[in-house]
Amino acid sequence: MFLPHFLSRCLNFVRVKHLLAVLVVFLILNFFGAFTHIFEKDFYTEFQYPLDGDIPRFADQVRRGQKPEVPPITVYNHTFVHNPSHKCRDKEFSVSPRLVFLVKSAMGNFKRRNAIRATWGFEKRFSDVIVRTVFLLGVGNSQETQKLIEIEATSYGDILQADFLDTYFNNTIKTMTGLRWAVDFCPRSRYFMLVDDDFFVSTKNVLRFLRNPVYYPEYLEEADETIRQLARKLTLTEGNSSGGVDRRDIQRVLEDHPQAHSVDSRKHLWQLRQHLLSPEVAAKPPDAKETNKTPERQLLDMDLPADVRLYAGFVFNSAPHRHRSSKWYVNLEEYQWHMWPPYVSAGACILSREALFQLYFASLFTKHFRFDDIYLGIVALKTNIEPLHSEEFYFQKLTYSGPHSYRYTIASHGYDNPDELAKVWTEIKAAGHA
Numbered sequence: 131m132f133l134p135h136f137l138s139r140c141l142n143f144v145r146v147k148h149l150l151a152v153l154v155v156f157l158i159l160n161f162f163g164a165f166t167h168i169f170e171k172d173f174y175t176e177f178q179y180p181l182d183g184d185i186p187r188f189a190d191q192v193r194r195g196q197k198p199e200v201p202p203i204t205v206y207n208h209t210f211v212h213n214p215s216h217k218c219r220d221k222e223f224s225v226s227p228r229l230v231f232l233v234k235s236a237m238g239n240f241k242r243r244n245a246i247r248a249t250w251g252f253e254k255r256f257s258d259v260i261v262r263t264v265f266l267l268g269v270g271n272s273q274e275t276q277k278l279i280e281i282e283a284t285s286y287g288d289i290l291q292a293d294f295l296d297t298y299f300n301n302t303i304k305t306m307t308g309l310r311w312a313v314d315f316c317p318r319s320r321y322f323m324l325v326d327d328d329f330f331v332s333t334k335n336v337l338r339f340l341r342n343p344v345y346y347p348e349y350l351e352e353a354d355e356t357i358r359q360l361a362r363k364l365t366l367t368e369g370n371s372s373g374g375v376d377r378r379d380i381q382r383v384l385e386d387h388p389q390a391h392s393v394d395s396r397k398h399l400w401q402l403r404q405h406l407l408s409p410e411v412a413a414k415p416p417d418a419k420e421t422n423k424t425p426e427r428q429l430l431d432m433d434l435p436a437d438v439r440l441y442a443g444f445v446f447n448s449a450p451h452r453h454r455s456s457k458w459y460v461n462l463e464e465y466q467w468h469m470w471p472p473y474v475s476a477g478a479c480i481l482s483r484e485a486l487f488q489l490y491f492a493s494l495f496t497k498h499f500r501f502d503d504i505y506l507g508i509v510a511l512k513t514n515i516e517p518l519h520s521e522e523f524y525f526q527k528l529t530y531s532g533p534h535s536y537r538y539t540i541a542s543h544g545y546d547n548p549d550e551l552a553k554v555w556t557e558i559k560a561a562g563h564a
């Protein structure tokens with residue numbers, strides 16, 4: 131009697147153990163989204179996000195003030211509590227900023243906004259480039275905070291506040307409110323930068339990037355190299371009456387590179403300019419056609435076309451998070467496909483005017499999604515705008531080890547401490563990189 135009973139207990143135990151093991155494995159797999167993955171649809175062949183149809187066409191109809199064939203499905207029309215409507219105007223005239231920062235901020239972050247106003251968001255940073263800064267906010271329950279925001283909005287005139295609850299998962303509303311404001315109140319700006327209030331930005335590098343985004347920062351290095359070689363040639367042939375450097379070569383380099391990008395380049399450019407100023411060279415009359423080209427002209431020549439559709443930053447090609455502990459967990463009901471469309475990481479994203487307009491009007495025909503960067507990626511896909519990737523946008527903090535480490539950096543996450551931002555920015559600016 132004793133032996134069989136013992137045996138069956140053992141067997142039962144083994145069975146329960148197996149069952150338990152299977153259950154645990156099942157729960158773990160489920161937690162990490164294994165079963166969700168099985169039911170995902172293929173992004174590359176089956177992506178079909180509402181609304182179906184010719185979105186660019188409907189968007190264009192609304193943009194032209196016509197009645198679209200299909201009524202809009204998503205309207206981000208939250209009422210403005212504060213509207214800096216004068217931002218892109220000078221009295222009754224509208225101005226055309228080169229760049230407008232649309233800074234996504236949270237209500238309570240007064241110190242961060244002040245630091246940004248004094249550093250990268252400072253509108254008078256460059257005497258010859260019009261830059262504007264606007265802070266995007268929602269609303270909250272604290273009367274006290276709201277009172278302070280009233281004062282802030284009156285003092286600085288840069289607060290864009292709309293009546294949606296200011297929470298993380300309302301970020302898409304915040305971003306789209308910013309786009310709508312840009313379309314209505316700053317339609318002549320060339321470029322816009324959507325950026326979080328915990329970022330370091332080098333406005334100087336943003337402007338350099340915009341001159342040649344595909345070859346940034348290599349084009350700066352190439353420019354440095356061209357200048358260096360010519361200066362070297364000049365040094366080697368100085369005092370050599372039979373050889374020497376052609377004056378027109380020097381002029382061409384000076385025209386192509388009106389600004390130095392590094393300390394060495396600055397020295398070399400100075401040397402080249404001195405050479406042109408020296409009497410024996412000045413005696414020869416310059417070629418009339420070539421001297422018409424002022425450095426300013428040359429700069430404009432390098433500019434992107436006015437209708438370029440630039441949607442640039444750090445581009446992700448990634449998959450939705452299906453493990454349930456993730457802050458970014460998404461179930462199949464919300465998003466069915468195994469990949470996200472390529473999208474620019476939300477922290478720092480540059481849009482040209484044409485891209486911003488097309489994205490805004492296409493969003494009216496694109497179902498809402500709560501992650502703002504992925505939403506813009508979806509809208510971009512529907513309106514055939516391809517994101518441009520640049521390694522100089524850091525979605526994590528780039529370790530700061532002196533200004534040189536941020537030489538080409540356009541934006542870096544991780545500056546939630548306003549004092550640190552001010553210190554780092556001041557150093558980088560002094561070194562000529564901000």
Ligand SMILES: *[C@@H]1O[C@H](CO)[C@@H](O)[C@H](O)[C@H]1NC(C)=O
Binds near residue numbers: 205207208209
């Ligand atoms: C926003 O748009 C929706 C849909 O068109 C409309 O029902 C609502 O009244 C609008 N709200 C505001 C504040 O304009």
Ligand SMILES: *[C@@H]1O[C@H](CO)[C@@H](O)[C@H](O)[C@H]1NC(C)=O
Binds near residue numbers: 295
């Ligand atoms: C987003 O804002 C709306 C409007 O204020 C609010 O009703 C909604 O609860 C908010 N959503 C989240 C996720 O906070």
Ligand SMILES: *[C@@H]1O[C@H](CO)[C@@H](O)[C@H](O)[C@H]1NC(C)=O
Binds near residue numbers: 366367370372373374
């Ligand atoms: C002067 O320049 C010519 C032509 O570039 C070169 O052949 C010659 O060696 C140079 N002379 C000196 C002294 O550098």
